[in-house]
Amino acid sequence: MDYPLHDWLPLAFAALMGLSILAYVVLDGFDLGVGVLSIFATEKERDVMIGSIGPFWDANETWLVLAVGLLLVAFPAAHGEILVRLYLPATLLLIALILRGVAFEFRSKAPVATKRLWDYTFFAGSLLAALAQGYMLAIYILALDDSFEAAAFGLLTALCLACAYAFIGATWLIAKTEGDLQLKSVEWGRRTLWFAALGMGLISLVTPFASQRIFEKWFGFPEIILLAPLPLMTLGLFVALVLLLRQAPFPQDRWAWAPFVLTIIVFCLGFVGLGYSFFPYVVPESMTIWEAAAGRGSLAIILVGALVTLPIIVFYNIYAYKVFGGKATALRYE
Amino acid sequence: MEDALLLARIQFAANITFHILFPTITIALAWVLLYFRVKFTRTGDEAWMEAYRFWVKVFALSFGLGVVSGITMSFQFGTNWPGFMERVGDVAGPLLAYEVLTAFFLEAAFLGIMLFGEKRVSPLMHTLATVFVAVGTTLSAFWILVLNSWMQTPVGFEIIDGVVTPTDWLAIIFNPSMPYRLTHMLLASGLTVAFLIAGISALRWLWGDRREGVMKPLRFGVILGAVLIPAQIVAGDMHGLNTFEHQPAKVAAMEGAWETKSHAPLVLFGWPDDESRENHFEIAIPSLASIILTHSAEGVVPGLNDFVTAEGEVLHPPVTPVFFAFRIMIGVGVLMLAVSWAVGWRIWSQGGPGLWGARALVAMTFSGWVATVAGWYVTEIGRQPWLVTGVLQTHEAVAPHAAPVVAVSLTAYLAIYVFLLAAYIGAILHLARKATADRGGAPGRGPVALPAPAYAKPD
Numbered sequence: 001m002d003y004p005l006h007d008w009l010p011l012a013f014a015a016l017m018g019l020s021i022l023a024y025v026v027l028d029g030f031d032l033g034v035g036v037l038s039i040f041a042t043e044k045e046r047d048v049m050i051g052s053i054g055p056f057w058d059a060n061e062t063w064l065v066l067a068v069g070l071l072l073v074a075f076p077a078a079h080g081e082i083l084v085r086l087y088l089p090a091t092l093l094l095i096a097l098i099l100r101g102v103a104f105e106f107r108s109k110a111p112v113a114t115k116r117l118w119d120y121t122f123f124a125g126s127l128l129a130a131l132a133q134g135y136m137l138a139i140y141i142l143a144l145d146d147s148f149e150a151a152a153f154g155l156l157t158a159l160c161l162a163c164a165y166a167f168i169g170a171t172w173l174i175a176k177t178e179g180d181l182q183l184k185s186v187e188w189g190r191r192t193l194w195f196a197a198l199g200m201g202l203i204s205l206v207t208p209f210a211s212q213r214i215f216e217k218w219f220g221f222p223e224i225i226l227l228a229p230l231p232l233m234t235l236g237l238f239v240a241l242v243l244l245l246r247q248a249p250f251p252q253d254r255w256a257w258a259p260f261v262l263t264i265i266v267f268c269l270g271f272v273g274l275g276y277s278f279f280p281y282v283v284p285e286s287m288t289i290w291e292a293a294a295g296r297g298s299l300a301i302i303l304v305g306a307l308v309t310l311p312i313i314v315f316y317n318i319y320a321y322k323v324f325g326g327k328a329t330a331l332r333y334e
Numbered sequence: 335m336e337d338a339l340l341l342a343r344i345q346f347a348a349n350i351t352f353h354i355l356f357p358t359i360t361i362a363l364a365w366v367l368l369y370f371r372v373k374f375t376r377t378g379d380e381a382w383m384e385a386y387r388f389w390v391k392v393f394a395l396s397f398g399l400g401v402v403s404g405i406t407m408s409f410q411f412g413t414n415w416p417g418f419m420e421r422v423g424d425v426a427g428p429l430l431a432y433e434v435l436t437a438f439f440l441e442a443a444f445l446g447i448m449l450f451g452e453k454r455v456s457p458l459m460h461t462l463a464t465v466f467v468a469v470g471t472t473l474s475a476f477w478i479l480v481l482n483s484w485m486q487t488p489v490g491f492e493i494i495d496g497v498v499t500p501t502d503w504l505a506i507i508f509n510p511s512m513p514y515r516l517t518h519m520l521l522a523s524g525l526t527v528a529f530l531i532a533g534i535s536a537l538r539w540l541w542g543d544r545r546e547g548v549m550k551p552l553r554f555g556v557i558l559g560a561v562l563i564p565a566q567i568v569a570g571d572m573h574g575l576n577t578f579e580h581q582p583a584k585v586a587a588m589e590g591a592w593e594t595k596s597h598a599p600l601v602l603f604g605w606p607d608d609e610s611r612e613n614h615f616e617i618a619i620p621s622l623a624s625i626i627l628t629h630s631a632e633g634v635v636p637g638l639n640d641f642v643t644a645e646g647e648v649l650h651p652p653v654t655p656v657f658f659a660f661r662i663m664i665g666v667g668v669l670m671l672a673v674s675w676a677v678g679w680r681i682w683s684q685g686g687p688g689l690w691g692a693r694a695l696v697a698m699t700f701s702g703w704v705a706t707v708a709g710w711y712v713t714e715i716g717r718q719p720w721l722v723t724g725v726l727q728t729h730e731a732v733a734p735h736a737a738p739v740v741a742v743s744l745t746a747y748l749a750i751y752v753f754l755l756a757a758y759i760g761a762i763l764h765l766a767r768k769a770t771a772d773r774g775g776a777p778g779r780g781p782v783a784l785p786a787p788a789y790a791k792p793d
Contacts, residue, residue: 054446054450055446055447055449055450055451056446058397058398058401058445058446059445059446061401061402061405062401062434062437064405065404065405065408065434065437066434066435068405068408068409068412069408069430069431069434070431071412072408072411072412072419072423072427072430073419073423073426073427073428073430073431074427076416076419076420076423076427077419077420079411079412079416079419080411080412080416080417080419080420080733081416082412083409083412083413083416084412084413084416084733084734084735087413087733087735087739087743088739088742088743090409090413091413091743091746091747094405094406094409095746095747095750097402097405098402098403098405098406098750098754099750100402101398101399101401101402102398102399102402102754102757102758104398105394105395105398105399105761106395106757106761109391109395109761109764109765110757110760110761110764111760111764294423294424294427295423295424295497295499295500297424297499297500298423298424298425298427298428298500301428301503302427302428302431302432305428305431305432305435306431306435309435309436310435313435316444320444320446320447323446323447323451323454323455324446324450324451324454331450332450
């Protein structure tokens with residue numbers, strides 16, 4: 001297929017949107033995962049777990065606003081098409097994110113007697129948000145199919161994505177906690193790893209078989225050889241994670257960050273694979289990024305703003321992670 | 335289809351009503367926090383820092399609710415109103431993008447540092463983080479109000495193949511109603527925060543907590559309210575004249591004016607009837623509407639009947655909701671003026687709000703919300719049947735969902751919003767109770783029941 005590459009603005013926005021989605025999946029992925037795991041912790045541990053994501057969750061969630069915002073402003077036709085088709089899961093996702101976000105604030109500010117309620121809300125919201133995202137991903141992969149089989153695949157993917165989030169959440173906690181909670185996190189990581197791997201394998205298999213076009217993109221020649229490193233590296237990383245988690249935690253807390261970093265790389269590889277499969281479509285099999293893009297003049301104006309602010313955003317995000325570096329404690333306003 | 339449209343509109347209204355409550359607080363509260371922070375740095379008086387620490391929690395709570403309800407907004411365009419971006423996306427897109435980028439710019443880092451970083455960064459960095467959060471919330475408001483104002487008074491574009499294409503971005507940004515609407519909204523935010531701070535502080539005062547950590551924000555809130563309300567009345571009047579110039583049908587609905595005439599009366603009260611196209615039980619002052627809107631008793635004020643086409647298509651908003659929302663907004667404004675000035679005078683002359691002054695402040699705690707929401711209903715319902723005045727009608731933009739689907743999502747949203755609103759107010763009251771209890775006050779009981787603490791100022 002030939003792409004009108006001289007018309008590069010839609011391409012630039014597809015890249016920006018892709019990066020925002022990736023940032024969201026990794027960053028909110030780990031804090032949603034911590035939320036999913038929070039139900040298995042004691043009250044004290046839960047305070048530390050929530051403390052470990054406290055300064056970040058607002059910013060993490062804003063990547064979703066940016067990603068959906070970019071879809072909205074750069075590919076308005078696709079935004080409508082996709083979200084109208086995914087109406088109910090999108091509504092569920094939003095309600096889940098609302099509940100989870102407010103539970104986060106209320107559990108520390110409402111009367112002690114209701115803290116329990118907000119803890120459950122926090123867990124339920126985190127889980128539901130992860131499930132809804134998994135379901136939406138699956139239906140998107142199946143080109144917005146609304147058959148019964150698609151829904152079944154959607155539910156399975158939903159479970160796997162929730163586990164994948166729980167897994168990256170566990171690896172975050174391994175890095176950010178110590179003592180018993182760290183041991184627990186290692187155990188959580190060991191258990192959820194398999195489901196995360198299963199989900200990734202499942203999606204890797206279903207995507208090419210759902211579309212002839214994608215099948216040829218992967219299994220044609222020489223693509224199959226050029227692309228081979230992608231699945232092989234992912235496999236290698238999973239093996240490394242299994243071995244790491246079997247031994248963790250290490251003396252003097254060595255390699256505490258390794259599982260988290262490796263998991264981020266796995267997420268990135270998976271994302272590259274999906275991006276490669278769907279390009280140049282923004283609505284699978286029906287609308288390319290060039291067809292869906294807004295007026296080029298407006299895109300240029302947005303791009304200027306994005307290029308000025310995004311590097312600063314990234315820089316200050318990193319700064320915030322540094323300020324709140326080290327092992328997590330329960331949150332205090334000081 | 336009619337039902338689905340109405341449900342989709344109610345859903346959008348519910349979402350944006352719930353959302354606007356929290357930015358209305360955070361926009362001004364960020365600046366107030368900065369003021370507390372700087373006051374503390376300048377004077378070293380712990381009372382300012384105590385006020386900061388209390389209100390920063392309310393800020394965090396409001397910000398969190400604003401973030402999550404804001405995410406809903408960015409989805410709503412696609413899930414329910416795909417026609418909006420298809421037709422005017424080339425104008426709305428960049429404005430929304432700039433809003434997200436600036437909002438994000440502040441959220442990305444500074445909020446976390448502002449809330450939890452006091453001990454982790456230098457005092458200067460902590461103050462700077464507060465500055466950036468304040469600037470960010472205000473910039474966010476700026477971009478959103480630019481877009482909303484453009485939808486009310488669109489300029490700087492041409493229509494090519496049915497799609498709105500921007501031709502002059504300066505004209506789009508500084509469209510005719512933007513400066514008025516922005517000023518009106520920023521003042522509304524300031525007033526909402528003034529009465530919130532005064533009300534909660536007055537409640538703690540009634541509980542017997544009368545230390546400087548409570549008295550300083552109490553005085554601050556009352557003075558801020560007393561100063562801003564006259565400014566708001568002037569700004570609101572100018573905004574009204576601007577609307578009269580550009581959207582006369584909206585003003586006609588606000589006034590309940592059906593017939594076009596000179597010597598138009600000002601309807602103080604009445605019951606507009608959209609069916610029979612007249613007001614019942616009308617009480618009006620002759621010629622006053624003409625004088626206010628045109629500065630002459632002879633001035634002609636267009637009536638609603640001018641906005642019905644020969645084919646019978648109604649191109650003016652539904653009158654009843656606009657008419658009553660306008661009166662609620664004005665009524666709350668008058669109350670704000672009376673309470674802030676009366677209590678302000680009492681504090682000025684006698685050093686404290688007094689029992690009834692404090693009770694009045696408590697009653698007015700959330701008055702800013704009522705006025706702000708009522709004002710938005712005036713301007714948004716008043717824009718109907720247009721989504722973008724003269725360019726795109728609301729029914730053209732709605733997504734083709736079946737009514738029951740929207741009914742389900744709407745019910746879920748409404749249930750959650752009612753629950754969260756109760757929880758939000760409950761949490762603020764709980765924070766106040768805890769702050770007072772921690773300092774030896776007795777929350778929940780009247781001041782008469784206990785001796786005034788030794789450190790309390792005589793009232």
